[in-house]
Amino acid sequence: KxxxxxxxxxxxxxxxxxxxxxxxxxxxxxxxxxxxxxxxxxxxxxxxxxxxxxxxxxxxxxxxxxxxxxxxxxxxxxxxxxxxxxxxxxxxxxxxxxxxxxxxxxxxxxxxxxxxxxxxxxxxxxxxxxxxxxxxxxxxxxxxxxxxxFDPGVVNAYAKLAIDDYVAEPESIDIIDINAGSHGRWFSTNFDPEINFREFTGTVYSWQNQKWQENKMFEVGQTWDMPVVGEQKAYLTGHDEVHSLSANYPKADVRFWMGFGDHYINVFTVLKNLGLLSEKPVKTAEGLEVVPLKVVKAVLPDPASLAPDYTGKTCIATLVKGKDKDGKPAEVMIYNVADHKEAYLEVGSQGISYxxxxxxxxxxxxxxxxxxxxxxxxxxxxxxxxxxxxxxNKIGLPTSIRDAKGERPLTF
Ligand code: NDP
Incomplete structure (x- = not known):
């Protein structure tokens, strides 16, 4: 103990x-x-x-x-x-x-x-x-x-497992994070808005052709066919796991993709372009000093309050492509699907916190x-x-695999 x-x-x-x-x-x-x-x-x-x-x-x-x-x-x-x-x-x-x-x-x-x-x-x-x-x-x-x-974390373990057992020579490691759930509000972030928006206002770094590539958020999008949640659009996003996976597997491209709906992107873009995501204080005509981002946070729903009404599923996956140990082309997706409602019933939280x-x-x-x-x-x-x-697998986050043989749960 x-x-x-x-x-x-x-x-x-x-x-x-x-x-x-x-x-x-x-x-x-x-x-x-x-x-x-x-x-x-x-x-x-x-x-x-x-x-x-x-x-x-x-x-x-x-x-x-x-x-x-x-x-x-x-x-x-x-x-x-x-x-x-x-x-x-x-x-x-x-x-x-x-x-x-x-x-x-x-x-x-x-x-x-x-x-x-x-x-x-x-x-x-x-x-x-x-x-x-x-x-x-x-x-x-x-x-x-x-x-x-989970990401970083479980997706790194998925990458290691994929490389150990299926794709000995990885050429690309793509991490795809899809929240296909619905909180039923007009707009909300799933985490503290300050942290959440911060993640999307900076430069997007990905590791491609053995060097860092820089993009803007929502500049590079791709539709992915995901298990259980189906076709989903996700955007190249900067994320922690890219930084260790690229150091451990420098020859492979390492990218992180996060799913966003058009509505989220529209609201985010308007807020950002108006300057409402700024952390710099502004003065109103009445002489009141306010931080725009703090005001936005104050009027948005408290992310913790979303849990009771959250429905639907998340699917987070690591897709590794390259060659197997015999030098033949190989590709596997290792993933988890979690359910918002089940998470709430078990521990009182939405699926992303779970x-x-x-x-x-x-x-x-x-x-x-x-x-x-x-x-x-x-x-x-x-x-x-x-x-x-x-x-x-035993304590609530089961792993599945999709490869040439189809989709199935993975046990060891
Ligand atoms: P919250 O913002 O809900 O909670 C953060 C907590 O940290 C609060 O309780 C806060 O205290 C506390 N805290 C902040 N500063 C201090 C301090 N100086 N001393 C003691 N406590 C402090 O965050 P989340 O629960 O949503 O996320 C927690 C962490 O998990 C974050 O680092 C986040 O990036 C990470 N995360 C990782 C994910 C993954 O899959 N790898 C996914 C989601 C999140 P107070 O309440 O007083 O403000």
């Missing part, structure tokens, strides 16, 4: 807490810490209400400002946590990682560290912050698993039983994908 400290109390943390509770026979005490302790208390109330704890055990809330690494070290020591699951905003990743290295406990997160002062991080991403701590993590024997949500929150718990369970407790810093494609995907 290893005790767990979950940092952050947003949509993803809600799922992490429920899943950790459902598996607390493997994970032990569960602590949840965030800037606002009341949000941790709310999550705990929801875990208790749904009876998610598998065995009787500790479930406790803490207030924590994770910007200061010393605060995090103190809380790790106070709680006796041996695994930290960081699902706070990515602005505080580095102080939390530093704290884990200092305290000698395992670390995992689901997003690349970002400097809040920058609109968009530039190459080499993981190399800017995380990988600079690689040696320190190895020296301390600390297991640090970077980007272990797909992001279950994988770090699976990773924590593999660290707890030793399978992934490698005592070093790793991106997900550098670890054995089979035990991870096998565990995800």
């Amino acid at each position: 290893r005790n767990v400290l979950i940092i952050g109390a947003g949509g993803v943390a809600q799922v992490v807490a429920h899943k950790a509770a459902q598996n607390n026979d493997v994970l032990g005490d569960i602590h949840i810490a965030s800037r606002t302790a009341a949000k941790c208390e709310q999550i705990i109330a929801s875990v208790r209400e749904k009876g998610s704890l598998k065995v009787d055990g500790v479930l406790k809330a803490h207030a924590l400002d994770a910007r200061d690494s010393a605060n995090v070290v103190a809380l790790i020591r106070e709680t006796g946590a041996q695994i930290v699951i960081n699902v706070a905003q990515a602005f505080v990743n580095m102080p939390i990682l530093d704290a884990c290295i200092e305290a000698g406990v395992a670390y995992m997160d689901t997003a690349i560290h970002e400097d809040p002062a920058k609109i968009c991080e530039t190459p080499p991403w993981y190399g800017n912050y995380e990988w600079k701590r690689r040696e320190a993590a190895a020296k301390a024997g600390v297991t640090a698993i970077l980007g272990v949500g 797909t992001a929150g279950v994988p770090p718990v699976a990773a924590a369970m593999l660290v707890a039983d030793g399978t992934w407790d490698v005592g070093a810093m790793k991106n997900v494609e550098e670890l054995d994908p089979k035990p991870f995907l096998n565990l995800l």
